Amino acid sequence: AQKVTQAQTEISVVEKEDVTLDCVYETRDTTYYLFWYKQPPSGELVFLIRRNSFDEQNEISGRYSWNFQKSTSSFNFTITASQVVDSAVYFCALRHTNAGKSTFGDGTTLTVKP
Amino acid sequence: DSGVTQTPKHLITATGQRVTLRCSPRSGDLSVYWYQQSLDQGLQFLIQYYNGEERAKGNILERFSAQQFPDLHSELNLSSLELGDSALYFCASSATTSGDTDTQYFGPGTRLTVL
Numbered sequence: 001a002q003k004v005t006q007a008q009t010e011i012s013v014v015e016k017e018d019v020t021l022d023c024v025y026e027t028r029d030t031t032y033y034l035f036w037y038k039q040p041p042s043g044e045l046v047f048l049i050r051r052n053s054f055d056e057q058n059e060i061s062g063r064y065s066w067n068f069q070k071s072t073s074s075f076n077f078t079i080t081a082s083q084v085v086d087s088a089v090y091f092c093a094l095r096h097t098n099a100g101k102s103t104f105g106d107g108t109t110l111t112v113k114p
Numbered sequence: 115d116s117g118v119t120q121t122p123k124h125l126i127t128a129t130g131q132r133v134t135l136r137c138s139p140r141s142g143d144l145s146v147y148w149y150q151q152s153l154d155q156g157l158q159f160l161i162q163y164y165n166g167e168e169r170a171k172g173n174i175l176e177r178f179s180a181q182q183f184p185d186l187h188s189e190l191n192l193s194s195l196e197l198g199d200s201a202l203y204f205c206a207s208s209a210t211t212s213g214d215t216d217t218q219y220f221g222p223g224t225r226l227t228v229l
Contacts, residue, residue: 033216045204045220047116091157095216101147101159101172102218 002027004094006105013082014113021077021108023092029053034068034075035093035102045091051075082112117141118221120205126227132193135224139186139207145169146188147208147218148180152201163188164210195228202226 003026013019025034036048049059051068059066063080079086089109093102117140127133139146148160159172163182174180177195182188192199202225206218 035217037220042222043202043225044116044222045206047217047219050217095218101162101170103159104157106156 002029002032002094002096002103004092004103004105006090006092006108008108009106010109010111012111012113015084016081017112018078018080019082019110019112021079021090021092021110023075023077023105025073025075025092025094027073027094027096029096031096033095035095036066036075036077037091037093037104039089039091039107041088048077079110082110084112084114086110087112116219116221118205118207118219120203120221120224122224123222124225124227126229127195128229129195129197131195131228132191133195133226135190135192135203135205135226137188137190137205137207137221139188139205140219143207143209143219144186145208145210145216146182146186147206148174148188148190149204149206149220150201151204151223152198155201157204160190192226197228200226200228 005024032053034051038046065078067076089107091107092105095102119138121136144165147162151157160174162170180190202223204223205221208216208218
């Protein structure tokens with residue numbers, strides 16, 4: 001069975017602070033994909049990144065960076081110099097390469113205060 | 115904008131009624147997925163269709179059914195509605211069903227309220 005754990009239910013930071021959202025997953029599959037999605041207050045789910053299980057390179061996209069460590073089954077997401085517009089619920093998800101569904105964590109609500 | 119469209123955006127109905135949610139995938143995507151997001155259950159996978167055929171089933175109730183039409187749009191039918199069915203229903207699409215092209219892009223969702 002697959003499981004995704006986002007232990008941080010809510011995080012509150014002040015603008016310009018760096019913040020890391022944790023994601024730990026469980027799977028017996030050797031090949032899989034990991035995702036991060038953002039859900040702003042408007043409700044839509046916005047795709048942020050996909051990482052293949054065989055690619056442990058960290059990735060940076062502007063103020064966003066992701067740290068994938070297969071040894072600890074973690075796929076953490078860091079926002080550098082946070083902004084008010086980053087306030088949202090962030091979901092980590094896991095998907096087997098040939099499976100239909102994605103398994104989502106419960107989400108982390110990030111509030112960035114001015 | 116993900117390119118996935120869902121209608122209606124909001125739906126308010128009464129218990130016992132039946133509703134249909136509609137989804138149009140991104141241009142070229144063959145796979146359509148339905149998810150339910152509720153406060154107590156989180157984001158739950160319901161069902162997947164690939165090129166018109168059911169491919170995977172999740173925690174979908176027997177009162178719920180879905181189909182994908184030849185033009186690839188999909189409909190989720192919810193019947194004998196209960197208060198607990200109130201949720202945000204998402205449709206997602208992907209190019210195929212596995213491999214590097216299986217990133218799921220989500221629509222804006224349909225918020226269903228059952229009174």
